[in-house]
Amino acid sequence: MDTTVRVRFAPSPTGFLHIGGARTALFNWLYARHTGGCFILRIEDTDLARNTREAVDVILDGLRWLGLDWDEGPATSDPAGPSKGDRGPYFQSMRSSVYARRVQELLSKGYAYEHEGAIKFKMQREPVTINDLIVGEVKRELTDREAEDPDFVIVRSDGQPVFHFSNVVDDLEMGVTHVIRGEDHLSNTAKHIVMFRAFGVEPPKYAHIPLILNPDGTKMSKRDKGALLSVYQEQGYAPEAVVNYLCLLGWSPKDNREIIPLEEIVARFDLPQIVRHNARFDMAKLLWMSGEYFRLMSNDRFYELATEALTKSGLNVQSFPDSYVRAAIETCKGKLKTLSELPVYAGFYFTDEVTYDPEAAARLFTPQNIGRLAGLREAFAGLASFTAPELESRLKTMAAQLGVKPSELVHPLRLACTGKTIGPSLYHLIEILGRDRVLARLDRALAWAESRSK
Numbered sequence: 249m250d251t252t253v254r255v256r257f258a259p260s261p262t263g264f265l266h267i268g269g270a271r272t273a274l275f276n277w278l279y280a281r282h283t284g285g286c287f288i289l290r291i292e293d294t295d296l297a298r299n300t301r302e303a304v305d306v307i308l309d310g311l312r313w314l315g316l317d318w319d320e321g322p323a324t325s326d327p328a329g330p331s332k333g334d335r336g337p338y339f340q341s342m343r344s345s346v347y348a349r350r351v352q353e354l355l356s357k358g359y360a361y362e363h364e365g366a367i368k369f370k371m372q373r374e375p376v377t378i379n380d381l382i383v384g385e386v387k388r389e390l391t392d393r394e395a396e397d398p399d400f401v402i403v404r405s406d407g408q409p410v411f412h413f414s415n416v417v418d419d420l421e422m423g424v425t426h427v428i429r430g431e432d433h434l435s436n437t438a439k440h441i442v443m444f445r446a447f448g449v450e451p452p453k454y455a456h457i458p459l460i461l462n463p464d465g466t467k468m469s470k471r472d473k474g475a476l477l478s479v480y481q482e483q484g485y486a487p488e489a490v491v492n493y494l495c496l497l498g499w500s501p502k503d504n505r506e507i508i509p510l511e512e513i514v515a516r517f518d519l520p521q522i523v524r525h526n527a528r529f530d531m532a533k534l535l536w537m538s539g540e541y542f543r544l545m546s547n548d549r550f551y552e553l554a555t556e557a558l559t560k561s562g563l564n565v566q567s568f569p570d571s572y573v574r575a576a577i578e579t580c581k582g583k584l585k586t587l588s589e590l591p592v593y594a595g596f597y598f599t600d601e602v603t604y605d606p607e608a609a610a611r612l613f614t615p616q617n618i619g620r621l622a623g624l625r626e627a628f629a630g631l632a633s634f635t636a637p638e639l640e641s642r643l644k645t646m647a648a649q650l651g652v653k654p655s656e657l658v659h660p661l662r663l664a665c666t667g668k669t670i671g672p673s674l675y676h677l678i679e680i681l682g683r684d685r686v687l688a689r690l691d692r693a694l695a696w697a698e699s700r701s702k
């Protein structure tokens with residue numbers, strides 16, 4: 249018998265990817281990678297009214313951003329299609345012949361019958377026991393309403409297969425061994441198990457993951473703050489941090505570590521360790537983790553993410569030499585929690601049109617400070633080597649000569665070079681900007697002050 253693990257993420261294209269859905273995808277992916285099994289992506293798009301390319305792309309973009317690659321699916325004939333040349337995913341909307349064949353099978357076996365143009369499944373009357381890998385043993389009896397008529401529609405009168413049916417048929421056809429999904433589906437599982445048996449097949453193992461709650465303990469819905477994965481994509485969180493955080497939302501490595509490399513999670517992840525209680529979502533923790541990941545990641549990875557974010561913000565990063573861009577971006581590493589902060593933090597490297605923070609300019613560009621900046625300009629112009637240590641010692645010498653603290657010079661200098669009062673390490677950013685740019689920016693600040701004094 250083939251014991252290879254086969255799991256799937258089976259989202260319906262609703263137009264968004266909920267953080268809970270992303271976690272379900274992640275747990276399936278982790279289990280597949282941990283066991284050397286197969287991770288299938290199946291788009292459950294039988295609701296044709298809601299089935300748009302955009303809604304599918306939200307899911308695919310989200311999974312790609314998280315790095316959750318899927319393993320199989322039909323080859324796509326449309327090169328611009330939603331899977332952009334990858335294999336798969338499977339689309340239920342393209343599998344109607346499979347469902348038609350399986351309906352016939354149930355009809356001929358006497359497990360289904362026609363009723364007012366629709367097809368209904370003959371549900372078992374006795375209680376169904378579910379041995380869930382996470383929730384434990386659950387005995388499901390018919391509800392009072394079901395007791396009146398336990399049978400349920402599997403194909404509507406317009407010919408559309410219903411969720412329960414296409415979901416089970418595909419899990420069966422695709423050889424799914426473990427169904428890992430949100431606990432909101434536990435109530436459907438008795439129906440699914442009985443349908444599997446009607447096909448003469450043992451059902452897969454089930455693992456229902458507890459829900460994600462808001463910090464106040466209420467159930468997280470798509471309207472809640474931070475509930476959609478797209479929020480983190482748009483704000484430029486480190487995707488590795490989101491993956492790490494989602495792992496901890498319901499899975500516990502049993503020590504109190506929080507930053508855990510993905511390879512280690514893959515090696516250790518297993519279904520019995522998924523915690524049974526609902527997990528509370530903590531946005532502040534995720535934000536912290538994002539900052540930690542940016543600090544800890546390789547310079548190359550940070551460069552890749554940062555250049556993409558800067559370019560998206562409209563800065564023409566490509567027009568600068570690569571060594572300049574790399575050096576500039578390295579001064580921002582470890583200073584940010586999200587990439588959305590980057591254009592403001594580091595934009596001055598990539599444009600000569602530095603605009604001064606008005607409050608800071610009024611406070612720092614005083615006649616006295618402008619006089620000192622003019623002195624610094626001459627001192628910097630005459631430096632033999634334009635490097636951070638030289639710049640620092642020259643500034644300190646000048647501060648000593650003037651009998652002031654270095655900070656008296658540092659703040660106006662930073663404002664003249666960057667337009668801001670905070671940013672990367674000052675002497676390093678000045679070294680990277682280089683003598684020509686820095687002298688030009690000091691000249692600009694002097695001219696600006698001159699024009700104001702008239």
Ligand code: GLU
Binds near residue numbers: 258259292415433
């Ligand atoms: N299409 C269902 C959903 O998005 C899938 C349920 C399952 O994983 O079986 O909730």
